[in-house]
Amino acid sequence: MTIPDQCAGETTGGNEVTLARIARASVRPVQTLDLLTQREMDSLANADAKLHELFRRCALAILNTDGYVDDARKVYEAYADFDLRVIPEPRGLKLELFNAPGEAFVDGKMIEGIRHHLFSALRDVVYTEHKLAEQQTFDLSSSEGITDAVFRILRNANVVRSNVQPRLVVCWGGHSISRIEYDYSKTVGYSLGLRGFDICTGCGPGAMKGPMKGAAIAHAKQLNSETRYVGLSEPGIIAAESPNAIVNELVILPDIEKRLEAFVRVAHAILVFPGGVGTAEEIMFLLGIKMHPANAHIELPLIFTGPAESAAYFEQIDTFLKDCLGDDVGRHYTIINGDPAAVARAMKGSIKGLRRQRIEQNESFSYSWTMHIPEELQQPFLPTHENMAALALHRDQPAHQLVANLRRAFSGIVAGNVKDFGVRAVEAHGPYQLHGAGEVVAGLADLLEGFVRDGRMKIDPATYRPCFEVAGQPESTQ
DSSP states (O other): OOOOOOEESOOOOTTSOOOOEEEEEEEOOSSSSOSOOHHHHHHHHTOOHHHHHHHHHHHHHHHTTTOOOOOHHHHHHHTTTOEEEEEEETTEEEEEEEEEEGGGEETTEEOHHHHHHHHHHHHHHHHHHIIIIISOOOOOSSHHHHHHHHHHHHHHTTOSOTTOOSOEEEEEOOSSOOHHHHHHHHHHHHHHHHTTOEEEEOSSSGGGTHHHHHHHHHHHHTTOOOOOEEEEEOTTTTTTSOOOTTOSEEEEOSSHHHHHHHHHHHOSEEEEOSOOHHHHHHHHHHHHHHTSGGGTTOOOOEEEEEOGGGHHHHHHHHHHHHHHHOGGGGGGOEEEESOHHHHHHHHHHHHHHHHHHHHHTTOOSSOOSSOOOOHHHHSOOOOOHHHHHTOOBSSSSOHHHHHHHHHHHHHHHHHHHHOHHHHHHHHHHOSEEEOBOHHHHHHHHHHHHHHHHTTOSOSSGGGOOOSEEETTOGGGGO
16 A cells, blocks of 8 residues: 655656656555564664665666666656655554655555565565675675575575476567567567466566567466566666566566576576667677587577568677677577567477476476586676776687677676666766777677667667777777
């Protein structure tokens, strides 16, 4: 139940952040954090300033779900006066909100899905911080410890369960895509839903929303009420990709690397729709895993798909990957364009093989423990100007190291495009500088130039200014 005092301000259209506000409201959890001890509630109420600010920003992004602005800084600045506090009560936890986005409320009550997302964020942020800072029970210094931490965060959110069947398809793709591509992603989701598949995405708009929307219609037609729409995010990007309304299981991982690991360990198959640098980062992360010799026995289907009108996009991706990593990389993925039913049928056949393998190997359906993820893909990368310039982008190094460096380069550009700290750093110090040699740097320059030209960097491409320059190719990104 929420009790708003008043709503003030106006809502603007287009890409502007909504300015309608609820001056004061209170809300309690439902089925999340509703059974806490007084000591646990006190620890939430007395969180330090850093943790409070982290949760405040995540909460603001969730409450601003319908505000399609992919610049975290603009969201934070528009609602600089938003705040909240945790209030322990004998009957349980309560949140008080101040100057919250008005779009999160209908007739004086917070929308139920948004309320669920809000307390999911509190659960994840506080749980992770509690384990890291107070109990020191997460070991993030080793590969095994990181994998264990990701599992425990997902288990705490009830995403990994003992009774699941292998039917969770992870869908990656851009938040800034054309209407044709968005409609295609919905149709693919519909074809998957008719065949009983659940959907997991980065939980934002565009290709993260389309498959869920299509699957939801298909699940309704099949009278399937036990459906899962899993959204995985992280604090640095959630304001730019606020959870869409269809997500019914939201998890906020501590950083992008753990978010990516969560994707690949819960996935039973992965679909990639057209996207920008965030999608390229995800592709590099997964290929770095699939190409590792330790994973030669691992089944994890990977399909690139888009409408026929976007066939050139995956032709460019395919060319870039083969120029950088060799022709052998092509055996790790399949490209199917313009045929949603064929995509769904291919997924259905591939997942049968995955199911057989996991039964034979006594492997969990809900979390792939045996998959090896190289530590260079697990350790967080801070995209400072110095770190970005130091990335070695050439083929004169082991393939796994090149993959990791390309993943870091794309991750840094994502930060410069939409994350608050990255946008500010680029404004203060100019574009990130990327250095490399040969086919890698030439291919990277062509790929990024295509993303800029096709409007795949931002929701509003007319105002986009590249946050990067590729050494030797300064004009190709302008």
